[in-house]
Amino acid sequence: RNLLDMDTFSKSDPVVVLFVQGSGSSEWKEFGRTEVIDNTLNPDFVRKFVLDYYFEEKQNLRFDQEPLRSHSAVLGVQDFLGQAFVALGEVIGSQRGRLERALTGVPGKRCGTILLLAEELSNCRDIVTMQLCANKLDKKDFFGKSDPFLVFYRSNEDGTFTICHKTEVVKNTLNPVWQPFTIPVRALCNGDYDRTVKIDVYDWDRDGSHDFIGEFATSYRELSRAQSQFTVYEVLNPRKKCKKKKYVNSGTVTLLSFSVESEFTFVDYIRGGTQLNFTVAIDFTASNGMPSQPTSLHYASPYQLSAYALALKAVGEIIQDYDSDKLFPAYGFGAKVPPDGKISHQFPLNNNVDNPSCAGIEGVLESYLQSLRTVQLYGPTNFAPVINQVAGTAAQVTDGSQYHVLLIITDGVISDMLQTKEAIVTASALPMSIIIVGVGPAEFEAMEELDGDDVRISSRGRYAERDIVQFVPFRDYVDDSGNQVLSMARLAKDVLAEIPEQLLSYMKTRDIKPRRADP
Numbered sequence: 001r002n003l004l005d006m007d008t009f010s011k012s013d014p015v016v017v018l019f020v021q022g023s024g025s026s027e028w029k030e031f032g033r034t035e036v037i038d039n040t041l042n043p044d045f046v047r048k049f050v051l052d053y054y055f056e057e058k059q060n061l062r063f064d065q066e067p068l069r070s071h072s073a074v075l076g077v078q079d080f081l082g083q084a085f086v087a088l089g090e091v092i093g094s095q096r097g098r099l100e101r102a103l104t105g106v107p108g109k110r111c112g113t114i115l116l117l118a119e120e121l122s123n124c125r126d127i128v129t130m131q132l133c134a135n136k137l138d139k140k141d142f143f144g145k146s147d148p149f150l151v152f153y154r155s156n157e158d159g160t161f162t163i164c165h166k167t168e169v170v171k172n173t174l175n176p177v178w179q180p181f182t183i184p185v186r187a188l189c190n191g192d193y194d195r196t197v198k199i200d201v202y203d204w205d206r207d208g209s210h211d212f213i214g215e216f217a218t219s220y221r222e223l224s225r226a227q228s229q230f231t232v233y234e235v236l237n238p239r240k241k242c243k244k245k246k247y248v249n250s251g252t253v254t255l256l257s258f259s260v261e262s263e264f265t266f267v268d269y270i271r272g273g274t275q276l277n278f279t280v281a282i283d284f285t286a287s288n289g290m291p292s293q294p295t296s297l298h299y300a301s302p303y304q305l306s307a308y309a310l311a312l313k314a315v316g317e318i319i320q321d322y323d324s325d326k327l328f329p330a331y332g333f334g335a336k337v338p339p340d341g342k343i344s345h346q347f348p349l350n351n352n353v354d355n356p357s358c359a360g361i362e363g364v365l366e367s368y369l370q371s372l373r374t375v376q377l378y379g380p381t382n383f384a385p386v387i388n389q390v391a392g393t394a395a396q397v398t399d400g401s402q403y404h405v406l407l408i409i410t411d412g413v414i415s416d417m418l419q420t421k422e423a424i425v426t427a428s429a430l431p432m433s434i435i436i437v438g439v440g441p442a443e444f445e446a447m448e449e450l451d452g453d454d455v456r457i458s459s460r461g462r463y464a465e466r467d468i469v470q471f472v473p474f475r476d477y478v479d480d481s482g483n484q485v486l487s488m489a490r491l492a493k494d495v496l497a498e499i500p501e502q503l504l505s506y507m508k509t510r511d512i513k514p515r516r517a518d519p
Helices: 088-093 185-189 220-227 238-243 266-271 307-322 360-374 384-394 417-427 445-451 484-496 499-509
Strands: 014-021 028-033 060-067 082-087 098-102 113-117 126-135 148-155 161-166 181-184 196-203 211-219 231-234 252-262 275-283 327-333 335-337 342-344 357-359 402-410 432-438 469-473
Touching (some): 060 113, 082 088, 088 098, 088 266, 126 220, 148 185, 181 185, 185 220, 211 220, 211 231, 220 231, 220 252, 266 499, 275 307, 275 384, 307 402, 307 432, 307 484, 327 360, 327 384, 384 402, 384 417, 384 432, 402 499, 417 432, 417 445, 432 445, 432 484, 432 499, 445 469, 469 484
Parallel strands (some): 275 327, 402 432, 432 469
Antiparallel strands (some): 014 028, 014 060, 060 082, 098 113, 126 181, 126 252, 148 161, 148 196, 196 211, 327 357
8 A cells, every 4th residue: 555656657566466575584585476467556465375383483474575677577676665574473462463563674765554354265164064874784794783883985076985984883783873073174075075985894793804885885975965864875795796696785874964064263263353362481490590690581682681581582583473562470489579578479570569460571571580680599499479370360251352372481390289280170170271391401200290281181080171281391491502593493383282172172162152253
């Protein structure tokens, strides 16, 4: 909108060139360009850029706006009309996936604005639930009846078939009723509703040499008609059909029920207005070492950030794109705080008990560095108070419009394991996730237990509803060459990768659907 006019006798002929920056790299690479639109300062470009989107990465984009001198001009010889820098997450996290950004780069001139629209490509996100039964299947076992199961195959473009689902085995019956099952439509037919779906019926044998009973073919479109009526398929065995003149079939399979529902994505919720609220908790225990000493994990030299600051920036700079007010509550724990020197496990870094929020990630960093100068590092290392603090806030709004992410950065062994487990089990029923980053050389076995990837965390007989904790030791992501940008990108990629699935698991267990974005 309102671009610079660089042509003498007419308006500019603008084109937009998109550049992308690799994760942890400073190099810009051209990704693509729009069509040229003649003689206008307010172009609406038609050509779209299709990008892979990763929540856990900072995907930097640069849009260069240029006019074409003539249709024969070579791109790159044009006059420069301005440029805009933006992260893909900013566009997706903005209201309705629509972001307007000022163009800059021409000294002393207003370059106009660029309007960016992002939408997720629908890739057949429907999920099917169906149930089948069979009647009078062939008897295959000598001493009993058959043990039937079904195998579903999707047909490929080249005429071959790929297995896409197996039912359970129903023992000793010729009239089995299989349990309902769900399968993505794209797995069943790759989104092509008329593509052949082949279903084989087998008799299960313990040694794996399952006996073929018969087969039948259908399609997604035909299966979907069962929403209004039962559909009966004849099970045919081609070899038997050739051998026996009076052969009719090897039984029938009936489709009892068939229903379809859409699977919502992380982007659906963000576009519907769900806000990610980011809270930080930093370890101020004495085991970190005196902040003024170069051996301290809190030590920030004039040349590089401390491990705490790096972890904070790595995670915070990505999450802030999904938080409209960019105000982040920030706490410290394990220190004696002024004026009375009492030990606190949830003191506000900005020293404001009534409003612990800091403006942007830079505001959090500023308050963190200020706290290092005013509090006394002490102990113990207690997580439960700050987890309960964020859980209390999360419990106030559970309709899916708010989701909380708590980042805990710590150097050592946790002191209140039982209370922390209890806090996490309670928090697992709320719209929140917890990221724990371990800094320094300590062993972090206890943190692995909190992560819950292998064994679901429990407390006093109660199990966590969801896996909401992700733990990583920062040392695993430090770049050997000392490239801090690359270290931060690696860390963010791993610790944030589970957030979209954790958000979706909360929405699904509460049957919360995304709000429709305003037109």
